[in-house]
Amino acid sequence: MSNKTISAGMSNNTDKIKIILGLKIRQLRLDKGYSLSDLANKSGLSISYLNEIEKGKKYPKSEKIMSIAEAFETDYDSLVSLKLSKQLEPIAELLNSNILRELPLEIFGVEPSDFIELMSEAPAKISAFISTIIEISRNYDMRVEQFYFSVLRSYQEMYDNYFEDLEEAAQQFRKLYDIVATTSPNEAFLSDILRNFYGYQIEEFSKETHPDLISIRSVYKPESSRLLINKDLSHEQKAFTLGRELGYQFLQIKKRPYISSVLDVSSFEEVLNNFKASYFAGAILINKEVLINRLTYFFASPKWDGNSLLSIMRLFNCTPEMFMHRLSNLMTSHFKINNLFFLRFNNQTDDNLFYLNKEMHLAKLHTPHGTALNEHYCRRWVALTILKDLENLQKETGESAHILCKAQVSEYIDTGNKYLVISIAKPSPPKNGLNSSITVGFAIDDNLRQMANFLGDPDLLHRQVNETCERCGAIDCAERMKPPLVLEKRAKMENIKQAIQNLV
Numbered sequence: 001m002s003n004k005t006i007s008a009g010m011s012n013n014t015d016k017i018k019i020i021l022g023l024k025i026r027q028l029r030l031d032k033g034y035s036l037s038d039l040a041n042k043s044g045l046s047i048s049y050l051n052e053i054e055k056g057k058k059y060p061k062s063e064k065i066m067s068i069a070e071a072f073e074t075d076y077d078s079l080v081s082l083k084l085s086k087q088l089e090p091i092a093e094l095l096n097s098n099i100l101r102e103l104p105l106e107i108f109g110v111e112p113s114d115f116i117e118l119m120s121e122a123p124a125k126i127s128a129f130i131s132t133i134i135e136i137s138r139n140y141d142m143r144v145e146q147f148y149f150s151v152l153r154s155y156q157e158m159y160d161n162y163f164e165d166l167e168e169a170a171q172q173f174r175k176l177y178d179i180v181a182t183t184s185p186n187e188a189f190l191s192d193i194l195r196n197f198y199g200y201q202i203e204e205f206s207k208e209t210h211p212d213l214i215s216i217r218s219v220y221k222p223e224s225s226r227l228l229i230n231k232d233l234s235h236e237q238k239a240f241t242l243g244r245e246l247g248y249q250f251l252q253i254k255k256r257p258y259i260s261s262v263l264d265v266s267s268f269e270e271v272l273n274n275f276k277a278s279y280f281a282g283a284i285l286i287n288k289e290v291l292i293n294r295l296t297y298f299f300a301s302p303k304w305d306g307n308s309l310l311s312i313m314r315l316f317n318c319t320p321e322m323f324m325h326r327l328s329n330l331m332t333s334h335f336k337i338n339n340l341f342f343l344r345f346n347n348q349t350d351d352n353l354f355y356l357n358k359e360m361h362l363a364k365l366h367t368p369h370g371t372a373l374n375e376h377y378c379r380r381w382v383a384l385t386i387l388k389d390l391e392n393l394q395k396e397t398g399e400s401a402h403i404l405c406k407a408q409v410s411e412y413i414d415t416g417n418k419y420l421v422i423s424i425a426k427p428s429p430p431k432n433g434l435n436s437s438i439t440v441g442f443a444i445d446d447n448l449r450q451m452a453n454f455l456g457d458p459d460l461l462h463r464q465v466n467e468t469c470e471r472c473g474a475i476d477c478a479e480r481m482k483p484p485l486v487l488e489k490r491a492k493m494e495n496i497k498q499a500i501q502n503l504v
Helices: 013-032 036-043 047-054 062-072 076-080 086-095 098-102 112-121 123-139 144-158 164-176 187-198 235-250 268-285 288-300 306-313 320-333 382-397 446-451 485-502
Strands: 201-205 218-221 226-230 340-348 355-361 404-412 418-427 434-443 461-465
Touching (some): 013 036, 036 062, 144 355, 164 235, 226 235, 235 268, 268 320, 288 306, 288 320, 306 404, 306 418, 320 340, 320 418, 320 434, 382 404, 382 418, 382 434
Parallel strands (some): 201 226, 404 461
Antiparallel strands (some): 218 226, 340 355, 340 434, 404 418
């Protein structure tokens, strides 16, 4: 995994000046109807040199800029000015933004020079596209950190959410500290390593000691090597927090966020490094060889058994979310099942609203996904029904610490696509009354049928589902929250089109 960002290619104002000059010269040339050969003849400069200038790779000396200005019948000052035309203003905004400076093009196999060349090839089209993206992000109040997390998800999807270098680092760590294969290290063990080998001071805080921090899981103060952990976290959450700190140290990561809940992200590098440390934590707490072995037996069973999957999870000192993340890592790398999605929904007790706050899609954009803004997700999804089941169980017993695991085969009404969807619901401390469901869904294809024997279990729940109520034409749906407003609008438009076609 690369730590590089576009800052390597656009690290200072000189780079920006080159790009702006190149864009201006290309735009002037196109406006004049000149070819590169025409401009070369008029300016006395070579075609290859002009091409390098237009791509932002070269910045000519003053006398050569003067020759280009004379060829365009314009003045020197206008050409070297950093001010761009209205047509190119969005590109200037992009060049000045944090997003472009931090955009990790290299990890997607794109060099900064390639991106600059793309801008120089069709600046007006790129400008219009950038302007549109900026407008959309403003309309939907998209923050920079949301953009960074979207880029991270794309990166995970590109590599099937499995990273061999981090797996190897985790195995080296386990070997260095003599962690046997079947052991999942606990918080005491991890705390000792942080204290004894990395000089950490570790303290727990509560609402009495730090009332303003009660919704945060942990805070790290680098100047004093002081790690504060929320006392209300579960043992598994504390182990993950400590494992992530060890990830930062063992992987020698310097640029990182210092609080568990990312309130203010200064760069994509922080987001990426937080992911690396979190992945490392999951890999040291859940040894992949043990989990692969257990999952092989689990999927070979002819009967679906949610409690059996929870028993596997309890072999490890991990949260359900960490377990399901690890499941997604290994399904792609070792079981060759990469047509899957990962979702996390939050739901407050006595509230009928569900918030999708984490998602990842491998192979393609699967349904469900988080694009239906202000619409009501289908209440037949097991990811939602299990949250209400958990809430009812909590009320019946008066206890909040229950964990449920359920599965269903979901067939989408409009497309016929089928998924095996497995969901685990659990409370989400330190927030009172908040429950979360962690869901992994697998497209049902020949690969999955060969691996998951329990797909033929007659007791496995099958349900017809859809995306949202607003997009669903199902008749007499008991779970419907809203009328099919989107479908009704589409039908109205089709009627208008048909009426126009019928006009004589």
